[in-house]
Amino acid sequence: MVASLSYYPLLLAIHRPLGVAILVFAVVRLVNRLTHHPPPFLATMGPLERRVATWSERLLYVLLLAQPLVGWAMLSAARFPIVVYGPLHLAGIAPHNITLYAVLRISHSILALLLFLTFTAHMCAVLFHTLVLRDRLINRMAF
Amino acid sequence: MPDNQGVDHPPDRWLNKATLTRRGALIGMAAVAGVAAVDVGAFAYAGGWLRPDALTPSRFADGFEQVYGRHDGFRRNHAKGLSATGSFASNGAGAAVCKAAVFSAGTVPVIGRFSLSGGLPDQPDKPDTVRGLALAFLLPNGQQWRTAMINLPVFPDSTPEGFYERLLASKPLPATSQPDPQKMEAFLVRHPETAEAMKIIKQSPPSPGFSDSTFHGLNAFHATNDKGVTVAIRWTAVPLQTGQPGVPGASAGRDYLFDALIRAVSRAPLAWRLVLTIGAHEDPTDDATKPWPDSRPTIDAGTISIGAVQTEAAGNARDINFDPLVLPDGIAASDDPLLSARSAVYARSFTRRAEEPKRPSEVNVSEVRDER
Numbered sequence: 001m002v003a004s005l006s007y008y009p010l011l012l013a014i015h016r017p018l019g020v021a022i023l024v025f026a027v028v029r030l031v032n033r034l035t036h037h038p039p040p041f042l043a044t045m046g047p048l049e050r051r052v053a054t055w056s057e058r059l060l061y062v063l064l065l066a067q068p069l070v071g072w073a074m075l076s077a078a079r080f081p082i083v084v085y086g087p088l089h090l091a092g093i094a095p096h097n098i099t100l101y102a103v104l105r106i107s108h109s110i111l112a113l114l115l116f117l118t119f120t121a122h123m124c125a126v127l128f129h130t131l132v133l134r135d136r137l138i139n140r141m142a143f
Numbered sequence: 144m145p146d147n148q149g150v151d152h153p154p155d156r157w158l159n160k161a162t163l164t165r166r167g168a169l170i171g172m173a174a175v176a177g178v179a180a181v182d183v184g185a186f187a188y189a190g191g192w193l194r195p196d197a198l199t200p201s202r203f204a205d206g207f208e209q210v211y212g213r214h215d216g217f218r219r220n221h222a223k224g225l226s227a228t229g230s231f232a233s234n235g236a237g238a239a240v241c242k243a244a245v246f247s248a249g250t251v252p253v254i255g256r257f258s259l260s261g262g263l264p265d266q267p268d269k270p271d272t273v274r275g276l277a278l279a280f281l282l283p284n285g286q287q288w289r290t291a292m293i294n295l296p297v298f299p300d301s302t303p304e305g306f307y308e309r310l311l312a313s314k315p316l317p318a319t320s321q322p323d324p325q326k327m328e329a330f331l332v333r334h335p336e337t338a339e340a341m342k343i344i345k346q347s348p349p350s351p352g353f354s355d356s357t358f359h360g361l362n363a364f365h366a367t368n369d370k371g372v373t374v375a376i377r378w379t380a381v382p383l384q385t386g387q388p389g390v391p392g393a394s395a396g397r398d399y400l401f402d403a404l405i406r407a408v409s410r411a412p413l414a415w416r417l418v419l420t421i422g423a424h425e426d427p428t429d430d431a432t433k434p435w436p437d438s439r440p441t442i443d444a445g446t447i448s449i450g451a452v453q454t455e456a457a458g459n460a461r462d463i464n465f466d467p468l469v470l471p472d473g474i475a476a477s478d479d480p481l482l483s484a485r486s487a488v489y490a491r492s493f494t495r496r497a498e499e500p501k502r503p504s505e506v507n508v509s510e511v512r513d514e515r
Contacts, residue, residue, distance in 0.1 A: 001189070001190050002189065002200070002487070003189065003190055003191025003192075003194070003197060003199040003200070003201075004191075004197075004199070004487075005198060005199070005200060005203070005303050005480075005483060005484040005487050005488070006480060006483050006484070007483070008200065008483050008484075008486055008487035008490075009468050009476065009482075009483045009486055009487075010483075078462075078464065078493070078497075079462070079463060080287075080464075080466075080469065081285050081286055081287045081469060082285070086472050087284065087286070087472040089284060089285035089286060090285070091285060092285075096458060096462065097457070097458075097462075098457065098461075098462040098497045099497070101462075101497050102494070102497035102498040105494050105497065105498070106498065116186055120179065120182050120183065123178070123179075123182070124175055124178070124179050127174070127175045127178055128171070128172070128175050131170075131171035131172075131174050131175060132163075132167075132168050132171035132172055132175065133163065133171075134163065134167070134171075
């Protein structure tokens with residue numbers, strides 16, 4: 001998707017360790033979410049809004065876990081070394097197969113678009129509640 | 144406006160206005176729209192949709208398809224090729240300038256690919272067609288070093304834009320099967336660095352075949368040794384075998400260069416010396432059209448040995464992207480603009496051909512009968 005010739009290696013060099021970091025944080029966050037009760041919804045949120053909030057939260061967790069794993073598997077299938085930083089490498093998690101690489105590469109793009117749209121919708125909803133309704137919904141996520 | 148019931152909230156100053164006013168809501172919605180616009184706009188910018196004229200990796204790959212046609216499953220450039228396997232025996236001399244594991248004494252396996260430039264997977268072999276040798280050194284701890292070298296002493300272009308323009312200018316006319324001379328002339332006027340490079344290239348005519356070709360990495364890299372000293376290097380693979388057995392001129396087959404290579408490897412492994420040239424402070428690292436002086440110090444780092452060749456197939460060099468920016472710790476890219484462009488365009492080519500159906504390659508090892 002990257003449209004630049006000259007920034008390609010720099011963006012990739014940031015993208016890979018960032019993906020690993022996101023995977024780690026997503027796992028930690030998911031463990032926390034599954035072992036604790038979330039704060040209750042606001043009384044002002046109707047049943048439809050609560051359903052949208054619940055399912056978009058689940059979608060975000062799925063995407064945040066799946067996307068780095070797909071990226072890792074994609075590089076493994078293409079037999080690329082998986083560089084985190086300097087000499088730190090990760091082992092491959094998929095067999096060497098160019099067709100498998102193609103499937104994973106397409107998936108990575110689709111999941112990326114989904115992740116972008118879900119993140120944008122989530123951020124806009126939070127900003128709407130914070131700046132327009134001013135109902136302090138964000139405190140459910142904050143400390 | 145009802146306040147939240149049963150939710151503890153510490154006093155927060157700027158959110159203290161519990162009253163939802165029409166004006167406040169409108170300003171808030173404008174702010175949300177502004178943030179959303181920046182968010183979507185940045186995504187669109189990164190994807191190149193706001194700059195339709197920019198030379199992107201996709202447009203570059205499209206250029207190869209425009210000139211050579213679309214050949215499903217094959218590389219957009221250097222489409223005709225032969226897979227190879229072998230090893231690199233490092234003598235430890237390279238460790239003086241580079242801490243990469245590949246330069247400590249020892250032997251590592253190598254996957255390689257011999258190729259001819261151009262996007263036609265079944266082009267007839269000609270002596271003037273640029274020859275490629277790509278190598279992937281498989282190092283311990285999951286590291287790899289990949290390099291794609293060609294048998295030219297300098298590269299014809301100093302920038303990716305120059306390469307792209309030359310590619311388009313080289314498109315053969317249907318009537319003559321040769322490039323339009325006016326287009327090439329116009330290109331060379333715009334790119335004097337290419338005209339200069341062509342003069343240097345003409346002084347080094349190609350050798351009879353693959354086995355005795357010298358392959359050059361051409362782009363500069365930065366090597367750091369374990370004392371933290373960084374130098375600029377370029378590398379070359381110098382053949383240890385010289386002069387191929389005479390190839391019949393008139394009856395040279397369509398794949399005569401590859402056939403001779405296959406026969407040579409079946410007789411004995413082929414070897415190249417890996418020579419590192421250390422650049423001086425004033426030597427350009429960002430212009431592959433400029434040679435470095437012959438007086439620069441060199442290091443013979445070891446011997447690349449190719450023991451076997453294989454028809455391109457699933458799992459061998461066919462399915463490897465010889466991206467020159469796959470580097471071990473100790474080697475880093477220089478500011479040569481061609482390097483990042485190569486990495487980006489090779490990735491595009493690799494992804495496209497991975498998604499396309501595959502066909503058998505033109506060069507077939509089992510069809511070449513060994514001459515005894």
